[in-house]
Amino acid sequence: MVSPLVINSIAYSSVIALLSSGVTLTYMTTRVPNFAQGTLATISVYLAFTVAKVWNESPYLYQGVAFGFSGLAGLGLYYFVMRPLLKRAASLVTLMIATVGYDLFLFSIINIYADYLTDTYAVQTRKFNIGFSDFRFNAFGLGSNLPGIFLVGPLTVGILTVVLHLLLTRTKFGVAMRATVENPALAGVVGINIDLVYAVSWFVSGGFAGLAGLFAGVFLTGNPDLGIVLLPSIFAASIVGGLTNIYGALVGGFITGTAEILGTGYLALYVSTEILKYQSFVPLVFIVVTLLVAPSGITGVDWVRWRRRLESLLSSTLGAFERRLSRVN
Amino acid sequence: MSALADSFFIFTIDLLAFFALYLIVTTSLNLELGYTGVPNLGKMLAVAGGAFVAGYFPGRFAAWLFGVTPTLDYVNNNSQVLNLVSIGLQADVPLAIGLFASTLVLAVLVGAILGYIASFPAIRLREDYLAITLLAMAEGLRVVGNNYVPIVGGPLGVGVADVFGWIPVNRFTFLTFLMLGLAGLVLLYAEFVARSPLGRSLRAIRDNEVAAEALGKDIVRMRMRVLVVGSGMAAIAGAMYSFYTGAVIANSFDRTTWTFVPLVMVILGGSANNTGITVGTFTYVTVRKLIAFYKTALVAFIPFNAVWLDPMLLGIVLIVMLIFRAQGLVPEKPTFTLSREKLRAIILQKS
Numbered sequence: 001m002v003s004p005l006v007i008n009s010i011a012y013s014s015v016i017a018l019l020s021s022g023v024t025l026t027y028m029t030t031r032v033p034n035f036a037q038g039t040l041a042t043i044s045v046y047l048a049f050t051v052a053k054v055w056n057e058s059p060y061l062y063q064g065v066a067f068g069f070s071g072l073a074g075l076g077l078y079y080f081v082m083r084p085l086l087k088r089a090a091s092l093v094t095l096m097i098a099t100v101g102y103d104l105f106l107f108s109i110i111n112i113y114a115d116y117l118t119d120t121y122a123v124q125t126r127k128f129n130i131g132f133s134d135f136r137f138n139a140f141g142l143g144s145n146l147p148g149i150f151l152v153g154p155l156t157v158g159i160l161t162v163v164l165h166l167l168l169t170r171t172k173f174g175v176a177m178r179a180t181v182e183n184p185a186l187a188g189v190v191g192i193n194i195d196l197v198y199a200v201s202w203f204v205s206g207g208f209a210g211l212a213g214l215f216a217g218v219f220l221t222g223n224p225d226l227g228i229v230l231l232p233s234i235f236a237a238s239i240v241g242g243l244t245n246i247y248g249a250l251v252g253g254f255i256t257g258t259a260e261i262l263g264t265g266y267l268a269l270y271v272s273t274e275i276l277k278y279q280s281f282v283p284l285v286f287i288v289v290t291l292l293v294a295p296s297g298i299t300g301v302d303w304v305r306w307r308r309r310l311e312s313l314l315s316s317t318l319g320a321f322e323r324r325l326s327r328v329n
Numbered sequence: 330m331s332a333l334a335d336s337f338f339i340f341t342i343d344l345l346a347f348f349a350l351y352l353i354v355t356t357s358l359n360l361e362l363g364y365t366g367v368p369n370l371g372k373m374l375a376v377a378g379g380a381f382v383a384g385y386f387p388g389r390f391a392a393w394l395f396g397v398t399p400t401l402d403y404v405n406n407n408s409q410v411l412n413l414v415s416i417g418l419q420a421d422v423p424l425a426i427g428l429f430a431s432t433l434v435l436a437v438l439v440g441a442i443l444g445y446i447a448s449f450p451a452i453r454l455r456e457d458y459l460a461i462t463l464l465a466m467a468e469g470l471r472v473v474g475n476n477y478v479p480i481v482g483g484p485l486g487v488g489v490a491d492v493f494g495w496i497p498v499n500r501f502t503f504l505t506f507l508m509l510g511l512a513g514l515v516l517l518y519a520e521f522v523a524r525s526p527l528g529r530s531l532r533a534i535r536d537n538e539v540a541a542e543a544l545g546k547d548i549v550r551m552r553m554r555v556l557v558v559g560s561g562m563a564a565i566a567g568a569m570y571s572f573y574t575g576a577v578i579a580n581s582f583d584r585t586t587w588t589f590v591p592l593v594m595v596i597l598g599g600s601a602n603n604t605g606i607t608v609g610t611f612t613y614v615t616v617r618k619l620i621a622f623y624k625t626a627l628v629a630f631i632p633f634n635a636v637w638l639d640p641m642l643l644g645i646v647l648i649v650m651l652i653f654r655a656q657g658l659v660p661e662k663p664t665f666t667l668s669r670e671k672l673r674a675i676i677l678q679k680s
Binding site for chain 1: 461
């Protein structure tokens, strides 16, 4: 029987991994951290709510719709905000602030939609829980009556990772994308449509956020500020992953997500329940430690060098030990 | 007629109070973002820090002075303690003033320390890392304030010791003018910094980091200094806000109100220009207040709750300004060097 803590942690990590890989994708192409990523996900949180509460269907059937909805919102961010600013050669600081503006705008739209739902269907649209819409399944060896998110969340992350890897390494467009990431000007010279590459990256990033939002809506408490609350965790995962590596972001999502739910959960069990209150402090710790110890994230660390250093350290101490032993003898 | 005049008076006082509060915050943000190019997306950190000091220190200290603590706990019996304290403070005016002044000084110190701690991990890295870290730090402080009860009472909050009980006129009117005065001082200080050699160095760092470094400017140290000073300034706003509202609740310090709103004000008015940000702050505070005031009347014109007009406007104004008028309503002015005659006089004097 899997503990509910593990299930929650896996589901949460999947959400964070999806969101942080989206942030990383747009960071790699347009070189701007997207502060609206959380709210892009909130759009799909409300899609999940509408599907489950108003239409009485399973939110999982609408994964494609969620991908499209939030993806379009991401595309809107690119076309209406990023592209005009990039054309004006705006600085990094300006671009960052502009994503904050889009975040605020989306936040107001989501709230208006939530009010509309309340007025029209007389449903509670703030602090809602639609866990009932999740299916249950039995898995041999893991237990019975497990929530569907435990299966769908990691599965989606896995499938998307494979698809993304194939896209980036096996298709012409993927190669063009990587070329644009490496050197936009040169990519433009050889005839790559940089604008299209950027647009696709923002759409895909938004789409990832959409899937994350759909899953978050199913198992977290939904609220219009859910995405805003998740933002530090998203960035923590991206920074742990190195901010310029999508696979790093996925791994980072699972590291920070697990620490946030499972880590604090077990500490609460064995040390003090007070710790649970400081759950949202965990991403901050990850950001600080990563930036102080390895600013380029886990994918930026030269593991080979570290292994060599460790080996030489071990061999030298062992050698000294042996010499001492021989001297004693 | 009198009722109308009264409501107009309250409206104006409240408007001016928030103008003064936000002016302090935008001035500090302008020093960081406008002059130095440090995107402080964690402005809320210092504001909350200052507010926490106002909630933590004066009430406790006065309670200790008057000896009311042994029987009553400051957090659990907050209103009782504060009642006793306010009676004592009303009688002892110098103590009340001293307590207020020391709270402000302590708030500035705490704000500066918070600014140092928050910027430390990422100050050597690019602006985006710094912005993310500062944002996360601000959230972290809010989480601590909201959960660690001894600071400001956790989710329930605490009251702030009433150090203005001795004032014969309306408390809010007095505080508003006090805050306007403080805002003026802060603005004056920022203007002096901007016109000093330090101000020119800051602009050089913003415009061309490599060139500034080549000319021997210690970029990391300057950035850190600006963040420390800016955070200290913003902490004044936090402390004054708590004195004004009379209570501190950690969760009332959210990212939109104390980070993004000042950001919009700076961008709207014109960054790196203290006149500009004054205009921007006043414009935005007025618009916000008018929306709040005419909330019910607006229902006829917009198909949604007017509460959401505020974040929507914030977003639209921010994006439109950045795209179409990045220099703001009042653009940055070039710094003037000394006139030819003055320069000649100085040179002649020296030789």
